[in-house]
Amino acid sequence: MEPNRESQSTSAAGPLTRQLLLHAGLALAAGAALRAWMLLHWFEVYGDPLVYGGIAKNLLLHGHYDLLKASGIVGPTLIRLPGYPFYLVACFKLFGMENYFAPVCVQIAIELAGCLLLAAFARTMATGLRTADSALGRRAFAATLWLSALCPFTASYALRPMTETLTLFSLALAMFAMAWFWQRPGWPPALIFTFAVTFCTLLRPDGALAAIAFAPVMLLALRKRPNLLASARMIAVCVLLALAPFAAWGWRNWQVFHVIQPLAPRLAIDPDDKPNLGWERWMKSWCLDFVSTFEVYWQIPGETFDVSTLPARAFDSEAQYQETAALARDYNAGGKRITANIDARFGKLADERLAAHPWRTRIWLPLGRLADMWLRPRNENLPVELDWWAWSRHPQQTAVSWALAALNLLYLLLAVAGLLLRPKFAWPLIAYMILRSLLLLTVQAPEARYTLECFPMLFVLGGVALAAWVGRSGKRPRSATAK
Secondary structure, three states, rough: OOHHHHHHHHHHHOOOEEEEHHHHHHHOOOHHHHHHHHHHOOOOOOOOHHHEEEEEEEEHOOOOOEOOOOOOOOOEEEOOOOOOHHHHHHHHHOOOOOHHHHHHHHHHHHHHHHHHHHHHHHHHHOHHHHHHHOOOOHHHHHHHHHHHHHHHHHHHOOOOOOHHHHHHHHHHHHHHHHHHHHHHOHHHHHHHHHHHHHHHHOOHHHHHHHHHHHHHHHHHHHOOOOOOOHHHHHHHHHHHHHHHHHHHHHHHHHHOOOOOOOOOOOOOOOOOOOOHHHHHHOOOOOOOOOOHHHHHHOOOOOOOHHHHHHHHHHHOOOHHHHHHHHHHHHHHHOOOOOHHHHHHHHHHHHHHHHHHOHOOOOHHHHHHHHHHHHOOOOOOOOOOOOOOOOOOOHHHHHHHHHHHHHHHHHHHHHHHHHHHHHOOOOOHHHHHHHHHHEEEEEEEOOOHHHHHHHHHHHHHHHHHHHHHHHHHHHHHHHHHHOO
């Protein structure tokens, strides 16, 4: 009788050896040193962290989920899900009000714990390969741990009081629980998986993609449980636990704003705020890279609109340039606000551009924005100029950016190599990355951090590829062995 492959895979991993524990200790120490060095040199608090912090402060002081609005009035908000504000509430309670340094230090420890979870998951993936030997899983564990612990892209976001680090940890925990449940379906991995995907979604609405991509594996694993009633009970409990926080959040939003909003609005505005839909459509008709996001999209409204910062692709004709310049003058003269009239005129420009070039607006620009989010050097958190290609202006910074772009590409190529090996659990990882990329095709202003959530998948696939390559290169020919 052929032995059960699942048990073979599990046993092939074997216990953690002393050498593997040494690898883990060194990798985690190196990762901690990298983040400590970054923290010492680049720790700053601005932008979104202050939004989360403002909500957390109002929760602690007044017990209300409020935020200081642009009008200068503190009022209820729903523009951010409660996951990260409640994390800051706990940290402010423990370490002091508006102490943003402590939450970052906690985040660093959490991220390194996530690296360990990814390494354990990669170990399970590798031992499912047809060519697996007794050491392949251990090599995958070590390779994945080093790849994730020393990644400067994920490390740089651990320095910021934002959702990215906790999201990456939640994804790692979900992947680990998925593999555990596949091997031994039971309540502990099911509840851990439920917590991971729920918390991931409470941090950011797109966290729900993890449940969509990974839950089918859990359902398939239930075939190993002979008791259908017990399986149905487990599914019902996990679904109810996962939906309960969003039911409570949605009920609060209905009570406060009288809107049905169980997640967070796409444009991150409250129901009593006016959406600038014409402006949004106009941005979407030409915005292609993060430089435009930073220099234009994030600045308006509130800052001066300088038409000279716009690239040539923002105009199809001289008439469009003149109308855009007139809009900029009216906006600047009117208190740097997007009025209903200005928004309508931006919308008219967007409609003209869409009618003249529908393929460009609906196909090529979204694909270009997606490529920018996947392939740019990811230097947005580093002291490097955003126009990284301008060698004549800052050659040293351009060289650094090129090196970062090459490193980013290396992670992608390693992941592709790992996929070609067809390891266990490859398809849910692919599903997550595809779903996330399809979602990102809809954004109007690209940010490289939107693809950062795919890096846990790149780490484990790259770790499996490196483990398999080292295994093949380390094997001696039979003739040499015979001698």
